[in-house]
Structures are given as C-alpha cells and as structure tokens.
Amino acid sequence: MTTYGILLFDSAQELDFTGSWEVFTTSSGLRDGRDDVLLVAERSAPVKAAYGSRLRVDHGWAPEEADLLVVPGGGYARREEPGVWAEVRRGSLPRALAAATRPGLTVSALCTGVMLLSSAGMTTGRPCTTHHRARADRERQGGVLKDARVVDDGDLVTAGGVTSGLDLALWLVRRELGADAAVGLEMMLEYEARGTVWTARSSR
Structure with a gap:
C-alpha cells in the first residue's frame, strides 16, 4: 500500500494536480483500492485553484x-x-516542506511547484527540471538542470510544465509497481507517457 499526498494551495494549476490525482487514483482502483490518494493542504480551508475551481x-x-x-x-x-x-514570500509552506523530509518519503514536484522546493533549499545542487519559463530562475538558485521531461534523483523527483504531471505520476507508478502496471495505466487512460526520463542511476 502506498499513500500519495497531493498538495494544494490557492491558485495551484488544475492540470498540474489533477493529472497526478487521476493516475494514482486509477492505479489504486486497478489494485482494488490498495492505495490512499489524499488531497492535502497546509491550511484547513477550501482552495481556489488557478482557473476558479474550488x-x-x-x-x-x-x-x-x-x-x-x-x-x-x-x-x-x-x-x-x-x-x-x-x-514563497509567505514562507510557511516552504518551511513545512523542508521540515517534512525524512527517510522513506519521496518528494516530487512539477512545473513551477519545483520553485517551492527550491525556496525551501530542497533542490540545491541536485538534478531537477521545471517549467521552461522558470528554468533560468531555478538555475540561478543553484539547481542542476537536466533537459528531460522527468528527473528522478531518488527521493526527489521533478517534472516539467503542466501536462508533465501525467508523465511524472506514470513514472512514479512504474518505479513503485513495475513496467506492466504503468503500461496498463496508459491503456486505461488512453495516454502514452512521453519525453525523456533522466535518472540518477542511468547517469552513473
């Protein structure tokens, strides 16, 4: 059993989080509900996403x-x-993310969510990627940018912009459950994972 937490905050991009939510929930359903997929937030209040979804x-x-x-x-x-x-300016969420790190927890981010990890010091000196419009900011903050759709550095996994949330989640399922599970999900979702996955293992 795996417990997935999908972080929400005001103005989070809908497709950023719903892509991963769909993949993880479908994966759990195909396995008789073995996994928990939780929407979580730092504050206990309704969240208004980027395009007005509440x-x-x-x-x-x-x-x-x-x-x-x-x-x-x-x-x-x-x-x-x-x-x-x-x-980032408020500071509370980056501090909470930094404090959450522990053995056994994989922290992943996509699009400009990687900048929240960056502001928490979680990506300094580590391979990562982000939305193409934020890559220069990420590099100035000490990131080791990789030209890949998904970058897997063990307990830190990052992905590019918006639609890459699907590829991020499919990669995490593949890593956790194997290629057959990921291919089965692609068939169910009628979506083929795209782009390069860079892994720390493949770079050695």
Missing part, C-alpha cells in the same frame, strides 16, 4: 503519513497573490 480539502497537512508527496505549480508567471510566488 476544492474542499478533507485531509490536513500530515506528510508523516505519506510515502510520496506531489507539489504542483501555479500562479508563477503573474508574480501576484495568490500562487507560488505568494507562497
């Missing part, structure tokens, strides 16, 4: 219960309230 988050911030945490992006280009920049 979501009730029934599970509070409890990263100690998760095996894998997914951090979406959103609201980065505007540099306004709310969104990634607002969360």
Whole structure:
C-alpha cells in the first residue's frame, strides 16, 4: 500500500494536480483500492485553484503519513497573490516542506511547484527540471538542470510544465509497481507517457 499526498494551495494549476490525482487514483482502483490518494493542504480551508475551481480539502497537512508527496505549480508567471510566488514570500509552506523530509518519503514536484522546493533549499545542487519559463530562475538558485521531461534523483523527483504531471505520476507508478502496471495505466487512460526520463542511476 502506498499513500500519495497531493498538495494544494490557492491558485495551484488544475492540470498540474489533477493529472497526478487521476493516475494514482486509477492505479489504486486497478489494485482494488490498495492505495490512499489524499488531497492535502497546509491550511484547513477550501482552495481556489488557478482557473476558479474550488476544492474542499478533507485531509490536513500530515506528510508523516505519506510515502510520496506531489507539489504542483501555479500562479508563477503573474508574480501576484495568490500562487507560488505568494507562497514563497509567505514562507510557511516552504518551511513545512523542508521540515517534512525524512527517510522513506519521496518528494516530487512539477512545473513551477519545483520553485517551492527550491525556496525551501530542497533542490540545491541536485538534478531537477521545471517549467521552461522558470528554468533560468531555478538555475540561478543553484539547481542542476537536466533537459528531460522527468528527473528522478531518488527521493526527489521533478517534472516539467503542466501536462508533465501525467508523465511524472506514470513514472512514479512504474518505479513503485513495475513496467506492466504503468503500461496498463496508459491503456486505461488512453495516454502514452512521453519525453525523456533522466535518472540518477542511468547517469552513473
């Protein structure tokens, strides 16, 4: 059994988190509901996503219960309230992410959600990727950028922009359950994983 936590915050990009949510939930369903897929938030209040979707988050911030945490992006280009920049300025969420790290927890992020990890010091000196418009910012902050759709550095897994949430989740399922499980999911979702996956193992 795997417990997936998908982090939400105001102005999180819908497709960033719903892609992963769909993959993990479908994977669990194909395995008779063996996994828990939880939407989590730092604050116990409804979340208004980037395009106006309102979501009730029934599970509070409890990263100690998760095996894998997914951090979406959103609201980065505007540099306004709310969104990634607002969360970076506020500081509480990056601190919570940094404090959550522990053996056995894989932290993953996609799109500009990687910048939340960056502001927490979690990507410094480590292979990673992000949305193409944030790559220069990520590099200035000490990231080791890789030209790949998904970058797997063990307990840190990052992915590019928006639609790469599907590829990130499919890769994590493949890593956890094997290629057959991932291929079965692709068939169910009628989506073929795309792009390069860079792994620390393959670089050695």
